[in-house]
Amino acid sequence: MRLYQRTGSPFWWLDTTVGGNRYRGSTGETGKREAKKAADRIVDQLEQNLKRAGEVWTISQALGKWYTEHAEIKRSGDAIWSNIGNIERCLDCSTPVDMLTSAMLMDFRAKRRGEPAYRSATTEKAKERAAKLPPRYVQAPTINRDLAYLQAALRHAKLMHLQPVADIPWSKIKYPENEPRNRFASHDEFEAMQSIDDADLADIILAATATGLRRGNMRWTWRQVDLRGKTVTIARTKGRVPIIVRLSAPVVEMLKRRRAAATKGTEVPSPDAEVFDFTNFRRRWERLRKSLGMADFHWHDLRHTFGTWARKCGVDLPTLKEAMAHRDIKTTMRYAQVEADEIATTFDKVGDRMAQSTAHSEGKSWKAS
Incomplete structure (x- = not known):
């Protein structure tokens, strides 16, 4: 370490080497002792910076560790890998995990929002049509998914590898x-969907x-269906937990x-044969929506219909949660729509109980305890 003075500068300067890297700079002090x-x-x-550089991970290292130790084995591993590519493209992932800031993430958000969304066109004709649109x-949900994966990677680095992650x-x-x-x-819409030619x-x-x-859980094979027991077994679900679904009489x-x-003359169909015909499914579904004037109705809304009808029939939320294989009852509540007449009935029941209590207490004098 060498201290020296430069011509024209009132400060003492430092010339030293740390970890093989040379450093030269002003001490900011005019007195030699203070310098x-x-x-x-x-x-x-x-x-300390040199030591921390060898111990503290970069964002890229945190993403890589999380992917190989947790995300790669998930069914959505390929999609997650694509999201990691989005993060590394729009964020400086050489930044140490404890140096990440909210401002950097806001810049990442802005860069992602300005990127074009890829259209799912596969044939040349479809690509030509897409180019004219x-x-x-x-969109915001896609960016939130990127941020959620980054958050999960940093949480994994903190909990599993004791990395000093920034508080974001x-x-x-x-x-x-x-x-x-x-x-x-509605019941009329459901009847209309049951009356189609397909x-x-x-x-x-x-x-x-x-x-x-x-x-994704509707591609049943006959092996999964037990007509005698009136059940169908879904081996792989969104939550990676096999479920057994009870089949109602119409089904x-x-x-x-x-x-x-x-069967076509045989006793039973092949166990691996599919129960339903999903050929050109998307085209058939879009044709149905157009013919019935249900442009705002999505396929997933059939699941909403199940939850809503079950709730209107008096099924309580914990039971409905198990039937729909939800992990969190808050998710079930999104499907459990309650109409105004049901809310009024709840208020009426409480009012009736209050009226009974009031009638029972007439003639009594209340004393403060």
Whole structure:
């Protein structure tokens, strides 16, 4: 370590080497004794930075560790890897995890919002049509998903590897969530969907509405269906937990009819044969929505319909949570719509109880205890 004075500068300067890296800079002090103390502080800080650089992970390292130790084994591993690519493209991931700031994340958010959203066109003709449409940009829910994965990676680094992660107000960084959809089929709409010419699609709609299953869990094989026990077993679900769903009478009758049509002279259909025909499913579903004037109705709204109808029939939330295979009852409450007449009935019941209490207490004098 060498202290020296430069021509034209009133300060003492430091020339030293720490960890093989040379450092030259002003101490900011005009007196030699004070400059010596300042130089000691500078060297100490340089040594701490060098030590921290070997111990504290970068954001990129945290993302890599989280992916290999946790996210890679998930069914959505490929999609998560794509989101990690978004993060590394729009955020300086060489930053140490304890140096990440809210300002950096706000810049990341702005960069992502300005990126074009990729259209899911596969054929040349579809790509030509997509090119003529107005440009689309990355939407808030997609950016929130990127931020959620980054948050999960940093939490993993902190809890599992004791990394000194920066304290970030994630709820304020993420975009506000959209209001949950409040759309379910009326009885008239359901009857209309059952009266279409596409009998195979009508059967899928019947089964989906009666079981509340997601579309990804509707590709049943006959091996999964137990008509005698009136159940269907879903081996892989969104929560990676196998579930057994009870089949109601209309679904059992429909499945018996489909099994009889599938046997073609044999005793039972092949166990690995699919129960429903999903050929050109998206095109058939869009044609149905257009013909019935239900443009605002999505396939997932059949699951909303199951939850709403069950709640209106008096099913309590804990029971409905188990039926819909939710992890958190807060999710169930999004499907459990309550109409105004049901709310009024609740108030009426409490009012009746209050009236009974008032009538019972007439003629009594109340004393303060």
